[in-house]
Amino acid sequence: MKKTELVISGIILIAVIIGGVLLLKKTPDTNNENESAPSEALSLHEKAARYKKFVEISSPDGFVNTNGEPITIESLKGKVVLLDIWTYSCINCQRTLPYLNDWYEKYRGEGLEIIGLHTPEFAFEHKLSNVEKAVKDFKIEYPVVLDNDYSTWRAWGNQYWPRKYLIDIDGYVVYDHIGEGAYAETENRIVQALNEKKFREGVVGTLKTPTDDNPISFQTPRSPETYFGSLRNDSLANCVCQTVTKCDCLTDTDIIPNKLYLDGAWNITPEYAESMSADSKIIFKFRAQEVFLVADADTEITAKILLDGKEISSGAGDDVQNSSVKIKESQLYKLIKFDETEDHILEIVSPNGLRAYAFTFG
Incomplete structure (x- = not known):
């Protein structure tokens, strides 16, 4: 009996020692977790x-x-x-x-x-x-x-x-x-x-890093940003200019994608194109999910938005109401918003006084 008790006591002692060793190994990772330097920290x-x-x-x-x-x-x-x-x-x-x-x-x-x-x-x-x-x-x-x-x-x-x-x-x-x-x-x-x-700073605790994201993918080809002013306008397709700025523009029957077409009389400055006649038009054949226009006017004007020759209904952007957009403040106007990328011909019919700076596409 004594020999058996001695063996049992030895087993218990060994188990206690092993448990203590394991506890010592585990302690730094739990109790001091917030006291170690962040793994990404550099000297x-x-x-x-x-x-x-x-x-x-x-x-x-x-x-x-x-x-x-x-x-x-x-x-x-x-x-x-x-x-x-x-x-x-x-x-x-x-x-x-x-x-x-x-x-x-x-x-x-x-x-x-x-x-x-x-x-x-x-x-x-x-x-x-x-x-x-x-x-x-x-x-x-x-x-x-x-x-x-x-x-x-x-x-x-x-x-x-x-x-x-x-x-x-x-x-x-x-x-x-x-x-x-x-x-x-x-x-x-x-x-x-x-x-x-x-x-x-010795502050205990760390912030958790997020795991979710809302990536924006532009893998689907879309129309490029297009400027109206002469300094950066390499897409104007159809205007004849009598002077540096005063131009008469006639729309071609065949509209080339991603080329800017103006119709009517326009004053083209280094930064923007300004409509100088009633019912002036901007025409652009685009590929995109969203279309935006950076524009302004001295007094509020109302421009009509046409899509493929018809007044826009479905697909109208946030700034378009009843197929029209009111423009005055110097800002970006949201004209088109589809559920997915589509190809269309956009026409903006405007009175004189519209200053158009750039198209951007999303």
Whole structure:
């Protein structure tokens, strides 16, 4: 009996020792989970070798959502900063704004700051009052800086709307994304940078990275962005100009896809084409799911929207009512919205006074 008891006691002792060893191995992963450095965190030496430092905002032309006070990236040192280069009439920029607003609401209290660098594409986007209205309309609460002279745009070496640069707590640009999409990827990088900030500050706990995304795919061919002004208009197909700007335009019977046709008298300036006769027409054979027009007028005008020669009914965009669109404010107007990509001939019939800047397609 004593021998048996001794054997049993030995087995129990061994089990206790093994259990203790296993417990010791497991303890660091559970109790100290929030105290270890984030796996993606790099040393300052590694960051310097891999990333560039941020470029400061240069000669700003105005501020929105800052209570009239100037803002710099340097003044936000110690925070994670997302610099978003945009312009308010750009549809690609507009589609990213709900994500930016959501991130600002979710992570502002965790140390994220967003700066919207508004670099204008058209002259009317230089006006502070127009930018202020757009910021209000899009429900943007983060600071917006006007970059009317493109000095900050050029300093960053940028060529795109929109573009996002993520700056970490050490001032390094750790992420760069051009255009729309990659929203989960961008948010993941924001969370990684914020978790590094929390670790460095000794704050217990980490933010969870999102797993869902709403990717935007442009794999289906669509019509290209098309400008009306002479500086960037390489698609005008049918106008005869007596002077640099005053043109008479007659519509060809055979409309070529992705070529811009004007009908009537038009004044073509470097930035826009202005209708100079009653019932002037814009004609464009497009392939897209959505069609947008950047336009304005001194006084409100009503333009008729035709699709394949008939007044539009189904497929009308948000700004079209009863086959017509009212145009005055300098902005992007939503003309067409289908459930999928389609091919059609769009006609815009307008009185004189319409200034058309660009078509964009989605």
